[in-house]
Amino acid sequence: MRDKHFVHQTGLLAAGTHDHLNMEDVPGLLVAVLLVLAGRLGGTEPSGGSCFGKQCYVVHRHTGDFTSAQNQCKEQNGHLMTVRSHESHDRLVTLLGNASGQFWIGLHRPTGCPDATFALKGYEWVTQDGESIFSNWAETFDRSCSSPRCITVSAEDVFRWTQKRCDALVRGFLCEYSFNYACTRLEEEEVAGESVIYTNPLGFGEEGLLSLPPGSTATRMPSELKYICFSQKWQQAPWSCEVLQGGCQHKCIVGPDHQPSCYCPPGLSIHPVNKITCETDPDGPCTRLGCEHACLEDPHGAYSCMCTHGFKLAPDGRSCVDFNDCxxxxxxxxxxxxxxxxxxxxxxxxxxxxxxxxxxxxxQDECASAPCEHMCHNTPGSYRCSCYEGYIADAHSADKCKLHCGKEECKAECDPNDQYQCFCPDGYIAEERVGGTVCIDMDECTFAYCEHHCKNTYGSFKCSCSKGFTLVNEVFCKRKSEDEDEEWEGSGEALTSPSTPTVAPNEGPTRQPSAVTVGGLVGIIVCCVFAVVAVVFLVQHLLNKRGKAEREATLKASEGGGEAHSLRGMEVDA
Known part of the structure; x- marks a missing residue:
């Protein structure tokens, strides 16, 4: 989608261009810009190049086979180099110099066998023609039909055309580009000590630039006046903002007069001579305005803030807010x-x-990634999951399925490799019978899950409350307030469908809710404590009373024995 967006932006190239630009030549500039884009997105960095007239040749030191080399040249609207004359051969020798390794050129044999009666011996250029006034075959040329179909050159082979398997990996390749026009180099003023720095959209240095392809830039130093090669001429910056930011050092904006202008960040101002670079200006009018994006001077000498494309000026006259293009x-x-x-x-x-x-x-067929546990049905822009017979969709996850019966008794789902490993839906228990294992609905109401009333359902149950109560957390009942009583008076019982408690097959409930409220439980405990204390006091009282009686009896017995002994003594004395 980035390419689509780029084409949309460059399609607006006409907006903001100078009146003297010939718009019939705009596609030429767009091609140059696309070359820059292609080089940045996926092409390999060139290690050298040269331009002569309307043609440029580039060397890439990137290991690959013949097809990948040709594709990389095509990505920048070129093709593998053709060597049709002594002049082009000399350029190839100059480009490669003493580089080691083999390099692909644009000569191959798509079909058939070699034919020695032709200059290209049955081979042809990647431009699908055999036009050539020059050949430089290696002495080891193989004439058999099974001979390699692609051609390399190297300094080791004195740049002779050597047959090579097309799928072989070699050191690099040479690309060739052709243009409708080119620009000559700018004249330099030697007296003023001026020099010119060039860049080109193909990405190599300026040593071999005898001519400049469309989209090349030239910068005069030290004035930093900048130009772009457009329609066989050098157009001074700022040019269209959609192409290389108009040549501006900071950013480019289209003013009210539909002409491109450069602007600088706060505290800096545009250089008065080259109109593209920024210089320090702490006391300038734009600094005082504090514009977030750009500060421009109108024809009357007044300064105001402006925003770049895609933004609009905020009510404060300084800030910029995003404009919703969509x-x-x-x-x-x-x-x-x-x-x-x-x-x-x-x-x-x-x-x-x-x-x-x-x-x-x-x-996009989402079903290809198997998002559903059972069956998947692709729909335009989406998909739908469904379950096999005996299953229903899981309420918590639409792409999952769980066992379902829907009646009092169903056949269990058993492992085909182990008939004793069987499964039942939630709310059912397994029972082994002569014909196999079946699933029987469990009556959850026997486990007193509900505080008031319970109604059993297949695989689940429903709780309800008596009149004057409201169901809470699906199983408990809470007394209603007076307002609620008036509202619900005469409404009868309200049934709700709670989630079925998790009960494993063949097992009872893990916990049975108590029917005794917290207040009742506390009362029972207090009564029990009082009863125990009363019993203790009673036992203690009885024990104390019994001990006292025994002591009194013992004392009386002791006193009675003493009197008898005295009487007997008196009788003896007498």
Missing amino acids: SDERLCPGENFRCVNTAGGFRCVCADGFKLTGGVCAD
Whole structure:
């Protein structure tokens, strides 16, 4: 989608260009910009190059086979180098110099056998023609039909054309590019000590630039005046903001007069001579304004703030806020496309469930990734899961399935390799019978899960409350307030369907809720304590009373014995 967005932006190239630009030549500049983009996105960095007239040749030191080398040249609108004349051969020798290893050139044999009666011996250029006034075959040329079909050159072989298997990996390759026009080098003023620095969209240095392809830039030093090669001429910056930021050092903006202008961050101002670089200006009018993006001077000499493309000026006249480009329904018009707003722009992406294929948003088959536990049905932009017979979709996860019976008794789901390893749905228990294992609905109401009333259902149960109570947490009952009583008076019992407690097959409930309230339980405990204390006191009282009686009896017995002894003594004395 980035390429699509880029094409949309460059499609606005006409906006903000100088009046003297010939718009018929705009595609030439776009090609140059696309070359820059291709080089940045995926191409290998060149190790050298040269330009002559309307052609450029580039050396890439990147190991690969013939097909990958040709594809990389095509990514920048070129092809593998053709060596049709002594002049082009001399350029090849100059480019490679003493480089070690073999390099692909654009000569190959698509079909058939070698034919020694032709200059190219049955081979042809990647441009699908055999036009050539020059050949440089190696002495080891193989004439058999099984001979290698692609050609390399190297300094070790004195740059002779050597047959090589097309799938072999060699040291690098040479690319060739052709243009509709080129620019000559700018004249330099030797008296002023001026020099010119060149860059080109193919990415190599300026040593071999006898001519400059479209999109090349030139910067005069020390003035830093900047130019771009456009329509066979050097156009001074700032040019269209959509191309290399108009040549501005900081950023480019299209003013009210539809002309591109450069601007600088706060505290800096545009150089009055080159109009593109920024210099310190602490006392300038733009510094006092404190513009977030740009500060521009109008024809009347007044300064005001402006915002870059995709932003609009805030009410304070200084800040910039993002403009919602996606509010324009004309953007991203393709079927199943949607617009995504970004900071200062937008992107066209495919709607959910669709994938960009061949420039269109095609439905993506989500079922290919097996997202469903059982069956998957692809739908436009989405998918739908379903379950096998005897199962239903899990309420907590739509892509999962769980066993389901829906009646009092069902056949159990057993492991085909182990008939004793069987499973039942939730709320059912397994029972082994002569014909196999069956699942029988469990009556959860016998376990007193509900505080008031319970109604058994297949695989579950429902709790309800008596009149004047409200169901809480699916099993408990809470007394209603007076307002609620008035509202529910005469409404009868309200049944609800709680979640079935988890009960493992062949096992009883793990916990049975108590029917005694907390207050009742505390009362029972207090009564028990009082009863125990009373019993202790009673036992203690009885024991004390019994001990006292025994002591009195013993004392009386002792006193009676003494009197008898005295009487007997008196009788003896007498």
